[in-house]
Amino acid sequence: MTNEDHDTFYSKLELRGVTRRDFLKFCGSVAAMVGLTEAAIPQIAAAVEKGSKLAPALWINGGACTGCTESMAQADYPDVATVVLELLSFDYFETIMMAQGEDAEKAKAAVISKGGYVCVFEGTIMRGFDGNALRVAGKPQIEELPELFKNAAAILAVGSCAVDGGWVAARPNPADGIGVMQFCKDEGITTPVINLPTCPVNPEWVVAMVVDVLLLGGLEDLTRFDLDDFGRPKLIFGQSIHDNCPRRGHFENGEFVYEFGSPEEVKNYCLYAMGCKGPQTFTNCPIVRWNKRASWCVESGAPCIGCGSADPLKPGGNWVDVGTPFLNRHKDIRIGDMLTQPPVVGAAVGAAAVAALAIHGLGMKAAGRMDGGAPFEEMKDHDRKKGGGK
Numbered sequence: 001m002t003n004e005d006h007d008t009f010y011s012k013l014e015l016r017g018v019t020r021r022d023f024l025k026f027c028g029s030v031a032a033m034v035g036l037t038e039a040a041i042p043q044i045a046a047a048v049e050k051g052s053k054l055a056p057a058l059w060i061n062g063g064a065c066t067g068c069t070e071s072m073a074q075a076d077y078p079d080v081a082t083v084v085l086e087l088l089s090f091d092y093f094e095t096i097m098m099a100q101g102e103d104a105e106k107a108k109a110a111v112i113s114k115g116g117y118v119c120v121f122e123g124t125i126m127r128g129f130d131g132n133a134l135r136v137a138g139k140p141q142i143e144e145l146p147e148l149f150k151n152a153a154a155i156l157a158v159g160s161c162a163v164d165g166g167w168v169a170a171r172p173n174p175a176d177g178i179g180v181m182q183f184c185k186d187e188g189i190t191t192p193v194i195n196l197p198t199c200p201v202n203p204e205w206v207v208a209m210v211v212d213v214l215l216l217g218g219l220e221d222l223t224r225f226d227l228d229d230f231g232r233p234k235l236i237f238g239q240s241i242h243d244n245c246p247r248r249g250h251f252e253n254g255e256f257v258y259e260f261g262s263p264e265e266v267k268n269y270c271l272y273a274m275g276c277k278g279p280q281t282f283t284n285c286p287i288v289r290w291n292k293r294a295s296w297c298v299e300s301g302a303p304c305i306g307c308g309s310a311d312p313l314k315p316g317g318n319w320v321d322v323g324t325p326f327l328n329r330h331k332d333i334r335i336g337d338m339l340t341q342p343p344v345v346g347a348a349v350g351a352a353a354v355a356a357l358a359i360h361g362l363g364m365k366a367a368g369r370m371d372g373g374a375p376f377e378e379m380k381d382h383d384r385k386k387g388g389g390k
């Protein structure tokens, strides 16, 4: 890359309101998310600057609200992730591309027939009504998916819907929605799938993965990704929200919000009693945050509703079926691979984190909010007093 190209690249960024400092900071966060040290920042910056794709990329929508595209597009003003994605230039981006109709279909078909691309898939695969639950270009979408997935070098399933059907596949799931991994398994397709759940997907994770897959490592050895049992990169999904939550101290002290609008809420006490799913949800939301890192769910005062939880190969394992009713205290807490209840864990294991859960369990008991373990809280006391519902 010449100095002139270099300057052109930075002027393009600056025209979109992104400074060099913002860009390098962004490269630092990409490095962290793909498991590299800060020493790799110049390499990442150079790779993105070069912008020359090592493989084409397609962004395909299944049954979706396009919330993940919205999350990427960031309507108010562009952030670094959006600009970088634009520079990487997808060959086909269903929602935001200029081409329409037959032209768009031809562009997609050309890339698919060549193969070797990265397929970013957003939304649920809808098999219901013989595939007519979702028709694209005059035919059921599921007819084109086997070739689309088979010919891809890698698939990024972005957002919970693409991972395990998400809310679209929540009970009673009339459209027979499933995620990409389940579809590939059923069709005998062996293309590697990297799952990035949450509803919507966090744009920084997508860009980190796209930069890594397309520009840094190439597609030859996708085994370098350290994925968990659910196909999620461990660097992003390896720690629970609870572990990194700024309200964790209140949890340990048994200080909880039991009612919105209460003095406890003003004091930013822990939201576990309001249904927070942070203890059993594994994402780095408290670290990477949302909306250009402005805030995230718990910081903005809402309990985590567990949208990062996913079970790609288990029907009914989506975050909506598992987490509703969202504002009720969940009966289980996930520790590692184990789903359990606070007092049970406290009795069985002596680890510090687990002891904290037990202390919390005792706090709940003392507050009269728990009876024999931690069952679903059918109705909160203040609702009952008011004669209201859940």
Ligand code: SF4
Pocket: 241, 242, 243, 245, 246, 247, 248, 249, 251, 269, 270, 271, 272, 276, 277, 278, 279, 298, 304
């Ligand atoms: S239960 Fe929720 S609000 Fe409380 S510390 Fe854990 S993640 Fe934070």
Ligand code: SF4
Pocket: 198, 199, 241, 281, 283, 285, 296, 297, 298, 303, 304, 305, 306, 307, 308, 309
């Ligand atoms: S904090 Fe919880 S609800 Fe919010 S985006 Fe992350 S996983 Fe989803």
